[in-house]
Amino acid sequence: MKIQAPITAQETALEVQFQAKVDAEQRIEPKDWMPEAYRKTLIRQISQHAHSEIVGMLPEGNWITRAPSLKRKQILLAKVQDEAGHGLYLYAAAETLGIGRDQLIEELHSGKAKYSSIFNYPTISWADIGAIGWLVDGAAILNQIPICRCSYGPYARAMVRICKEESFHQRQGFEILLTLAQGSDAQRAMAQDAINRWYWPAVMMFGPSDGDSQHSEQSMRWKIKRFSNDELRQRFVDMIAEQIKVLGLTVPDPELKWNAERGHYDFGPIDWDEFWNVVKGNGPCNKERLRTRVQAYEQGAWVREAASAYARKKAAKA
Numbered sequence: 001m002k003i004q005a006p007i008t009a010q011e012t013a014l015e016v017q018f019q020a021k022v023d024a025e026q027r028i029e030p031k032d033w034m035p036e037a038y039r040k041t042l043i044r045q046i047s048q049h050a051h052s053e054i055v056g057m058l059p060e061g062n063w064i065t066r067a068p069s070l071k072r073k074q075i076l077l078a079k080v081q082d083e084a085g086h087g088l089y090l091y092a093a094a095e096t097l098g099i100g101r102d103q104l105i106e107e108l109h110s111g112k113a114k115y116s117s118i119f120n121y122p123t124i125s126w127a128d129i130g131a132i133g134w135l136v137d138g139a140a141i142l143n144q145i146p147i148c149r150c151s152y153g154p155y156a157r158a159m160v161r162i163c164k165e166e167s168f169h170q171r172q173g174f175e176i177l178l179t180l181a182q183g184s185d186a187q188r189a190m191a192q193d194a195i196n197r198w199y200w201p202a203v204m205m206f207g208p209s210d211g212d213s214q215h216s217e218q219s220m221r222w223k224i225k226r227f228s229n230d231e232l233r234q235r236f237v238d239m240i241a242e243q244i245k246v247l248g249l250t251v252p253d254p255e256l257k258w259n260a261e262r263g264h265y266d267f268g269p270i271d272w273d274e275f276w277n278v279v280k281g282n283g284p285c286n287k288e289r290l291r292t293r294v295q296a297y298e299q300g301a302w303v304r305e306a307a308s309a310y311a312r313k314k315a316a317k318a
């Protein structure tokens with residue numbers, strides 16, 4: 001029979017010390033003791049985040065060859081490359097928690113791992129690239145700036161550079177929409193149509209409402225999350241409601257209204273059925289996105305094999 005009491009007592013003491021460290025705003029580093037559930041939560045969140053960056057390259061990648069000018073093409077290319085870099089920093093941060101990248105990628109490809117719902121919508125016009133930059137990267141920044149203060153050191157440090165780049169991404173998206181909004185009637189209509197399609201999915205990106213958010217309470221206690229899903233969503237709605245005025249366009253929410261008493265904009269109901277449907281794999285592009293990722297991985301097998309063979313050769317020489 002196992003004697004568990006001393007282990008539990010020791011673990012309890014370690015957990016108390018751990019929480020005290022977190023409460024004192026000290027960083028937890030890879031070699032520090034951490035509760036197993038903290039490690040698992042971080043692997044879940046960081047890997048979902050990494051997958052989102054990598055899958056997030058696909059909707060925009062769709063427009064690289066069709067960008068309307070050389071300058072637009074260069075900017076979009078740089079942005080998509082940034083997303084690849086973000087995915088790599090984040091996979092590296094997840095690996096510090098003792099999980100292999102192969103396993104994380106296998107979980108994405110088998111459909112077991114989640115990635116952000118937003119990347120399962122199609123990009124059907126050039127204005128969608130503007131809407132993604134402004135709305136999707138705008139939502140991503142609001143969610144990610146607080147992660148620069150995450151209790152886990154490698155994740156927090158990775159987020160600093162990511163947030164700087166995301167902020168450039170948001171501006172370039174806004175600038176695309178501003179150019180279209182000031183253009184011909186057809187260009188204005190294209191910008192409005194893109195905003196109509198991307199606005200609600202971006203509002204949903206922050207995750208389920210606080211009452212339904214399974215992980216928020218614990219993640220906030222561990223200072224992985226600093227704000228709740230609804231708090232960040234409200235900031236986003238408030239920010240967009242003001243910025244849209246500059247574009248002279250509208251968001252597709254007839255209930256959006258300034259509430260002086262709350263000091264925030266009120267907004268209409270979110271279609272949670274649509275959100276969960278997309279999260280469960282039934283959005284407009286889920287299957288296409290995974291198929292494309294799996295194909296890219298298989299086509300890149302020779303690069304991984306060549307790199308491993310070179311590393312083996314170098315090690316043998318040494």
Ligand code: 3HC
Pocket residue numbers: 044045048049050052053056083114115116117118136137140143144204205206207208212213214215216219225229279
């Ligand atoms: N899409 C898909 N799944 C989502 C989701 C979304 N938008 N929002 C929540 N979920 C999932 C959660 O992953 C969780 O599922 P799980 O238990 O199987 O892991 C479930 O819904 C319940 O949600 P919770 O609120 O309890 O989950 P979290 O506490 O993890 O909060 C989160 C969700 C706010 C997305 C949080 O994980 C987070 O802040 N993650 C880091 C940032 C991130 O991953 N952003 C994704 C977009 S990255 C991006 O946009 C790239 C850019 O370049 C544009």
